Amino acid sequence: MDFNAINSKNIKSLSEDELVLYSEFLRSRIIDVTLKNGGHLASNLGAVELTVALHYVLDMPSDKVVWDVGHQTYAHKLITDRANLMQNLRHDGGASGFPSSIESEYDPFITGHSGNSLSLALGLARARDMLNKNQRVVAVVGDGAFTSGEIYEALNDLGDRPSKLVIILNDNKMSISHNVGAMSKYFNKLRVNKKFVDAKRTFKADLSTLPFIGRSLVKIVTKTKDKIKESFVGNKFFERFGLKYYGPYDGHNVSEIISATRLALESDKPAIIHLLTKKGKGYQPAEQQPSAYHGISPSSKSEQKSMSKVCGNTLIEIAKSNEIAVVTAAMADGLCFDEFARRYPDRFFDVAIAEQHAVSYCAGLAKMGIKAYFGVYSTFLQRGFDQVLHDVCLNDLPVTFLIDRAGAVGADGVTHQGIFDLSYLSLIPNLAIASPSCGSELAELIKFSLTYNHPLAIRYCKSYKEDTLCDKIELGKWQVVKRHNSSVTVLAVGATNDVAKHISGATVVNARFVKPLDTALLDGISGTIITLEDNVLHGGFGSAVRDYVNGKNKVISLGHKNEFSDERSRQNMLEKSGICTQRIQKIVDSELLLLENEKNI
Ligand SMILES: Cc1ncc(C[n+]2csc(CCOP(=O)(O)OP(=O)(O)O)c2C)c(N)n1
Known part of the structure; x- marks a missing residue:
C-alpha cells in the first residue's frame, strides 16, 4: 500500500490493521523530517495515533479540530496534503511548525501559544449552533496545557451553557519538563482508572459468557466497580463542569481511540476523552529524554554563546548572598533555570503554563521583601500584560522580568516572534526597561536589579556573539x-x-x-x-x-x-x-x- 497517497478523505477506507501500519509510517516520516529540520519531536510522536483516529472518524475540514499550542500537528499536516511542505519544515517556504490557516483549510487557526484551544473550540461550537450547522468540534489539549488558566475560563463557560464538543486530553505526564501542579496530580490519579477499566472489561467479558445469570451479574459488578472507582479517585471533576468523562484509554491504540471518539461524539453532553500517551513514542532517545526532545534544533556549528545560560548562572551567583526567588511558567529548560532549580529548590517556582499567575505571584513575593525574578519568553509575556501593569507596576513592586527570546526568533516563526515587548512595555509607568548587548552586560544588569527597588524588565535574545567591556550600570545611562x-x-x-x-x-x-x-x-x-x-x-x-x-x-x-x-x-x-x-x-x-x-x- 502506498501510504504517501493517504489523506484525510481516503483514510476512511483503511482497515484497522492498516491504520496501525499507517501510524508507523507517519511516525517514521516525523522522525526523519524533524531530525533534519528541527522541531517538536517528542510531542509529535506521542500524538500520531490520536491524529489518525480523528481523521478516520471526523470529516475535516468541515468538522473542526483545534490543537492546543499546535506543536503536535506534524502527523495532521502529513495527512492533510502537506508532505511536500513538511520536507522544509520550519524553514522558509516550508511548513510552519504550528497550525496555520494560511497554509491549509484543515487548520482553523494560526496558533502557537498554550491554553486557548478550548475557548477557540467553544466559539466554533456556539457559532455552529447559532448558524444551525452540523459540524463536529474537537479540542486536543495536553495535560501541560491543562495548567493554563484560560482552559478553566472556557470550562466555566461551557459548564454554564453546554455546547456539543469533545475535548481530547492528551496526557503524557509532561509539559516541556515534567508537568507540575495539582491538576497534574489529579490526572495521575485518574490514570489509576485505566487498571480498573481494563480489569472491568476482561471481567465483564468472562462473566457475560455464564449461562442465565451472566448479564445480571455484569450489571451488578459494573455498578459496584464504578462506585469503587469514583470513591477511589473522585473523578467527578469534569462532570461538575457538565462534561461526560471517557477513559482513560491507551492513546496509542487507534481502535480504542476510534471507538472512544465515536462514543463521545454521540454523547448528548460535551465530553472529554482521557488518552494516556507517551512523549517520544517509538523513538528510543526521545522516549528516554522527552524534555530534551521536546524541541530540537537541526545540528549546526554555531559560534554564538547562550544569553540564557548567562542568566541562569548569574541567578545562581546572586542567590548565594541575596534573598531571591526565581519563577518560571513551565520554561525552566529553555531559560536555563534547571541548574538553579536543582541548587535552590526552595527558591525556585515552576508555576506551570500560567504567565498571568506568575506575574501576580511575583508581586506577592516582592511585597514581602523577596526579590522576585520572572523568567519568560517575550512572546509569552504578552499573556501577562495586565498583571505587569496592574499588579506589579501600579504597585511599584521590585519584580524583575527576565525576558528571553526577545526580538526575531527564527524557526518558530510568527507565533513566537518577540518583537512587540519594547512597545507594550514602554507604555507602562514605573517600569524601567533595559536590554543588554552581550552576556557580561546581562550579568551586570541582573546584579544592578538587586539595588533597584522598582519594576525592571531586562530583555535579551537567545544568544550573542562576544562579550564586550561593560561600564558601571546606572539607571537610564547609556x-x-x-x-x-x-x-x-x-x-x-x-x-x-x-x-x-x-x-x-x-x-x-x-x-x-x-x-x-x-x-x-x-x-x-x-x-x-x-x-x-x-x-x-x-x-x-x-x-x-x-x-x-x-x-x-x-x-x-x-x-x-x-x-x-x-x-x-x-x-x-x-x-x-x-x-x-x-x-x-x-x-x-x-x-x-x-x-x-x-x-x-
Ligand atoms: C502561553 C504559552 N506558554 C508557554 C508555551 C511553551 N510551550 C510549548 S509546548 C509546552 C508544553 C505543553 O505541554 P502539553 O500541553 O502537555 O503538550 P505536550 O508537548 O506534552 O504534548 C509549553 C510550555 C506556550 N506555547 N504558550
Missing part, C-alpha cells in the same frame, strides 16, 4: 562604544550592537536602557540620530527617542515593520529590517554627505 567627531550618532539597543559596532564615521552608543532614556546624552547630540532595535518600530525605542528630541534632531529608525512576520530565520529578518552593517553604513554615509553639503551651501 554607554558610548565609539566616539567619532561627526554629526551622526547611532543608538543601538541590545543585540543590534553586534552590527552597530562595525559602523565607521559615526558615534556609536549602546542604548542600554530603553526606559528611561539617557536624556543628558540625547540633549548633547547635534545632527542625525539613527536608532536600531530588534522590535517593531511602532511604539518602540526609535519612537521614544523621536518623541523626546521633538524635532531637534533628524531621527532615522531601523527596526521591524509593525506586522506579523513569519520569517523563519533571525538573520534574514534582521537584514530585511535593515539591521545589517551594510545598510546602516550606507545610511550613515549618505547622512554625512548630506550634512557636508548643507554646510557648504
Whole structure:
C-alpha cells in the first residue's frame, strides 16, 4: 500500500490493521523530517495515533479540530496534503511548525501559544449552533496545557451553557519538563482508572459468557466497580463542569481511540476523552529524554554563546548572598533555570503554563521583601500584560522580568516572534526597561536589579556573539562604544550592537536602557540620530527617542515593520529590517554627505 497517497478523505477506507501500519509510517516520516529540520519531536510522536483516529472518524475540514499550542500537528499536516511542505519544515517556504490557516483549510487557526484551544473550540461550537450547522468540534489539549488558566475560563463557560464538543486530553505526564501542579496530580490519579477499566472489561467479558445469570451479574459488578472507582479517585471533576468523562484509554491504540471518539461524539453532553500517551513514542532517545526532545534544533556549528545560560548562572551567583526567588511558567529548560532549580529548590517556582499567575505571584513575593525574578519568553509575556501593569507596576513592586527570546526568533516563526515587548512595555509607568548587548552586560544588569527597588524588565535574545567591556550600570545611562567627531550618532539597543559596532564615521552608543532614556546624552547630540532595535518600530525605542528630541534632531529608525512576520530565520529578518552593517553604513554615509553639503551651501 502506498501510504504517501493517504489523506484525510481516503483514510476512511483503511482497515484497522492498516491504520496501525499507517501510524508507523507517519511516525517514521516525523522522525526523519524533524531530525533534519528541527522541531517538536517528542510531542509529535506521542500524538500520531490520536491524529489518525480523528481523521478516520471526523470529516475535516468541515468538522473542526483545534490543537492546543499546535506543536503536535506534524502527523495532521502529513495527512492533510502537506508532505511536500513538511520536507522544509520550519524553514522558509516550508511548513510552519504550528497550525496555520494560511497554509491549509484543515487548520482553523494560526496558533502557537498554550491554553486557548478550548475557548477557540467553544466559539466554533456556539457559532455552529447559532448558524444551525452540523459540524463536529474537537479540542486536543495536553495535560501541560491543562495548567493554563484560560482552559478553566472556557470550562466555566461551557459548564454554564453546554455546547456539543469533545475535548481530547492528551496526557503524557509532561509539559516541556515534567508537568507540575495539582491538576497534574489529579490526572495521575485518574490514570489509576485505566487498571480498573481494563480489569472491568476482561471481567465483564468472562462473566457475560455464564449461562442465565451472566448479564445480571455484569450489571451488578459494573455498578459496584464504578462506585469503587469514583470513591477511589473522585473523578467527578469534569462532570461538575457538565462534561461526560471517557477513559482513560491507551492513546496509542487507534481502535480504542476510534471507538472512544465515536462514543463521545454521540454523547448528548460535551465530553472529554482521557488518552494516556507517551512523549517520544517509538523513538528510543526521545522516549528516554522527552524534555530534551521536546524541541530540537537541526545540528549546526554555531559560534554564538547562550544569553540564557548567562542568566541562569548569574541567578545562581546572586542567590548565594541575596534573598531571591526565581519563577518560571513551565520554561525552566529553555531559560536555563534547571541548574538553579536543582541548587535552590526552595527558591525556585515552576508555576506551570500560567504567565498571568506568575506575574501576580511575583508581586506577592516582592511585597514581602523577596526579590522576585520572572523568567519568560517575550512572546509569552504578552499573556501577562495586565498583571505587569496592574499588579506589579501600579504597585511599584521590585519584580524583575527576565525576558528571553526577545526580538526575531527564527524557526518558530510568527507565533513566537518577540518583537512587540519594547512597545507594550514602554507604555507602562514605573517600569524601567533595559536590554543588554552581550552576556557580561546581562550579568551586570541582573546584579544592578538587586539595588533597584522598582519594576525592571531586562530583555535579551537567545544568544550573542562576544562579550564586550561593560561600564558601571546606572539607571537610564547609556554607554558610548565609539566616539567619532561627526554629526551622526547611532543608538543601538541590545543585540543590534553586534552590527552597530562595525559602523565607521559615526558615534556609536549602546542604548542600554530603553526606559528611561539617557536624556543628558540625547540633549548633547547635534545632527542625525539613527536608532536600531530588534522590535517593531511602532511604539518602540526609535519612537521614544523621536518623541523626546521633538524635532531637534533628524531621527532615522531601523527596526521591524509593525506586522506579523513569519520569517523563519533571525538573520534574514534582521537584514530585511535593515539591521545589517551594510545598510546602516550606507545610511550613515549618505547622512554625512548630506550634512557636508548643507554646510557648504
Ligand atoms: C502561553 C504559552 N506558554 C508557554 C508555551 C511553551 N510551550 C510549548 S509546548 C509546552 C508544553 C505543553 O505541554 P502539553 O500541553 O502537555 O503538550 P505536550 O508537548 O506534552 O504534548 C509549553 C510550555 C506556550 N506555547 N504558550
